[in-house]
Amino acid sequence: KDVVEALVDFMQKLGPGSIQNTPNWGWNSSSDPCMNHWYGVRCDNNNQTVKSIVLEQINLSGTVDFESVCKETNLLLLSLKFNNLTGTLSQEISNCKRLRLLYLNGNHFSGDLPNSLTTLANLVRIDVSSNELSGNLPDLSRNTGLLTFLAQNNRLTGQLPNFNYNQLQYFDVSNNDLSGVVPDETGHFGAKSFAGNPRLCGKELSKACPSKKKHKSLHDLLIYSAFAILGLIILVLVALIFLKKRQNLEHTKIGTKSTKEEGVKSTENDGVTSDSKIGQSRSEFSITSAENGGVSASLVVLSSPVEAVNGLRFEDLLRAQAELIGRGKHGSLYKVLPDVGVPLAVKRIKDWEISRDEFKKRMQRIDQVKHPNVLPIVAYYSSKQEKLLVYEFQQNGNLFNLLQGSQIGKIFDWGSRLNIACNTAEALAFMHTELKDDQIAHGNLKSSNILLTKDMNSYISEYGLMVVDNGSQDSNIFNLDVCAFGVLLLELLTGKPVQSNGLDLAKWVNSVVKEEWTGEVFDKALVVEGASEERMVGLLQIALKCINGSPDLRPGMDQVATMIVSLKEEDERSMASSDP
Numbered sequence: 001k002d003v004v005e006a007l008v009d010f011m012q013k014l015g016p017g018s019i020q021n022t023p024n025w026g027w028n029s030s031s032d033p034c035m036n037h038w039y040g041v042r043c044d045n046n047n048q049t050v051k052s053i054v055l056e057q058i059n060l061s062g063t064v065d066f067e068s069v070c071k072e073t074n075l076l077l078l079s080l081k082f083n084n085l086t087g088t089l090s091q092e093i094s095n096c097k098r099l100r101l102l103y104l105n106g107n108h109f110s111g112d113l114p115n116s117l118t119t120l121a122n123l124v125r126i127d128v129s130s131n132e133l134s135g136n137l138p139d140l141s142r143n144t145g146l147l148t149f150l151a152q153n154n155r156l157t158g159q160l161p162n163f164n165y166n167q168l169q170y171f172d173v174s175n176n177d178l179s180g181v182v183p184d185e186t187g188h189f190g191a192k193s194f195a196g197n198p199r200l201c202g203k204e205l206s207k208a209c210p211s212k213k214k215h216k217s218l219h220d221l222l223i224y225s226a227f228a229i230l231g232l233i234i235l236v237l238v239a240l241i242f243l244k245k246r247q248n249l250e251h252t253k254i255g256t257k258s259t260k261e262e263g264v265k266s267t268e269n270d271g272v273t274s275d276s277k278i279g280q281s282r283s284e285f286s287i288t289s290a291e292n293g294g295v296s297a298s299l300v301v302l303s304s305p306v307e308a309v310n311g312l313r314f315e316d317l318l319r320a321q322a323e324l325i326g327r328g329k330h331g332s333l334y335k336v337l338p339d340v341g342v343p344l345a346v347k348r349i350k351d352w353e354i355s356r357d358e359f360k361k362r363m364q365r366i367d368q369v370k371h372p373n374v375l376p377i378v379a380y381y382s383s384k385q386e387k388l389l390v391y392e393f394q395q396n397g398n399l400f401n402l403l404q405g406s407q408i409g410k411i412f413d414w415g416s417r418l419n420i421a422c423n424t425a426e427a428l429a430f431m432h433t434e435l436k437d438d439q440i441a442h443g444n445l446k447s448s449n450i451l452l453t454k455d456m457n458s459y460i461s462e463y464g465l466m467v468v469d470n471g472s473q474d475s476n477i478f479n480l481d482v483c484a485f486g487v488l489l490l491e492l493l494t495g496k497p498v499q500s501n502g503l504d505l506a507k508w509v510n511s512v513v514k515e516e517w518t519g520e521v522f523d524k525a526l527v528v529e530g531a532s533e534e535r536m537v538g539l540l541q542i543a544l545k546c547i548n549g550s551p552d553l554r555p556g557m558d559q560v561a562t563m564i565v566s567l568k569e570e571d572e573r574s575m576a577s578s579d580p
């Protein structure tokens with residue numbers, strides 16, 4: 001009741017004039033905004049709360065009473081654009097805590113943009129362009145989900161606050177009276193977004209900023225000297241680090257003879273035993289496996305599809321040049337260039353608490369199950385302290401990098417994304433089925449473990465390298481892969497790669513979808529490309545099933561794969577039928 005009265009007050013102050021004679025106008029305290037379908041009002045599915053108020057271009061000529069309208073705390077969208085509204089925008093706007101979209105453009109609002117806007121954590125789009133607003137802009141970099149900020153054609157003054165330019169999709173502050181420097185990192189927003197502010201300068205506007213004349217006082221001199229000394233210290237440190245790195249790099253040339261050489265027996269997989277002298281370098285990158293000696297120092301070469309790896313011996317690995325290319329939570333990854341053969345990726349896992357027999361059995365099972373989209377292990381080595389897994393090195397990077405690239409404008413189109421989703425789902429489903437009895441899941445599925453081929457095909461790498469600790473949950477370990485795959489789908493759809501477990505991304509997507517603003521989730525690049533919204537929503541629905549908070553309600557990977565395959569087929573059919 002209070003809310004209804006507050007909304008009626010809000011409308012009265014808006015000065016509706018003759019428009020209120022419109023049939024079914026509503027907006028009176030004897031009716032209900034949802035049940036009686038007030039003009040411009042939309043409610044949630046249960047007709048309980050007002051979700052959006054859209055009163056555009058209807059000659060409203062009064063003021064906005066945010067205190068009243070924000071009594072409806074569930075409001076997500078307020079659009080009053082293209083009216084004749086006047087007055088200031090009050091701080092009470094922050095009472096609309098869930099507001100996502102605010103369109104006030106094309107009116108005569110004056111005064112400052114309220115600072116309290118920065119407390120609206122859900123704001124996605126603000127358009128206050130073409131008003132008479134003045135004063136400084138609030139620091140909207142705190143609104144981390146903001147995609148649109150349009151404030152052109154006003155009288156705004158002061159310096160530009162920080163904005164997350166990399167994230168913004170639309171940005172314009174042209175034709176105001178802003179001053180100071182336009183930062184260099186404004187991404188894809190060029191001069192047009194800042195033009196018409198005579199006191200703005202910077203590279204973006206091809207207008208150099210005047211350099212401040214400095215009076216060299218004793219104080220300045222002291223500061224300069226302090227900086228110079230600091231600079232010198234940094235230089236020396238950098239040089240030291242460089243030297244240390246060089247030393248380490250030499251150590252990583254595994255097999256470099258050190259003064260402390262030791263004879264070690266190395267057994268090849270064909271059973272031939274050979275003596276070799278292997279240096280024990282104790283640097284942190286060195287492979288210390290040799291100290292275990294005997295049988296443990298053997299490299300088991302699996303039935304590799306790569307001809308060049310078939311003759312690989314442990315000494316070859318030790319002797320080869322190695323470069324550390326990543327250090328993950330579970331181990332380090334080296335690019336190794338043997339004297340003969342193809343470049344290899346050697347994953348080194350330390351302190352994996354698994355018995356030698358269990359490890360061997362695990363590797364052999366994984367080797368028996370082959371899928372064209374799962375990168376095969378070509379060889380492995382096991383000692384008590386560490387395990388080495390050898391793969392063929394893939395030159396074309398991983399999905400994480402690809403998504404990062406797409407964020408800065410590199411093309412990663414819908415078709416390729418759907419293809420990767422499909423390949424990965426099918427491969428994972430296959431592996432799950434084949435390795436169900438052995439209880440071997442992937443255990444660490446994430447975008448940096450999806451490696452790419454030149455033609456946008458993908459490989460799942462490092463399958464089964466993590467023994468999943470299922471904790472107290474009674475769900476099966478394969479469910480965890482399904483959830484991780486759901487996060488992968490979210491990354492593909494939103495274009496936002498995640499480094500950790502993806503829970504934040506899942507939470508964000510869930511909250512947006514719950515508010516029925518599904519469209520906001522998708523990567524802008526996909527929308528611009530014209531990818532079918534229907535199919536994107538379809539894939540999103542699959543992703544949401546996969547990340548279901550109750551593991552037992554998640555679909556199996558085979559079901560997921562079936563759904564994605566049919567989505568892809570649908571996509572291909574629609575492409576074919578839209579071809580000229």
Ligand SMILES: Nc1ncnc2c1ncn2[C@@H]1O[C@H](COP(=O)(O)OP(=O)(O)OP(=O)(O)O)[C@@H](O)[C@H]1O
Nearest residue numbers: 326328329330331332333345391392393394398448
């Ligand atoms: N066979 C391979 N060829 C080329 N690059 C690879 C290969 N395997 C892994 N990489 C890349 O090497 C980097 C490090 O991989 P690694 O698996 O050690 O780290 P991570 O996946 O970030 O962490 P972790 O798996 O330990 O949680 C990643 O960028 C990964 O994509």
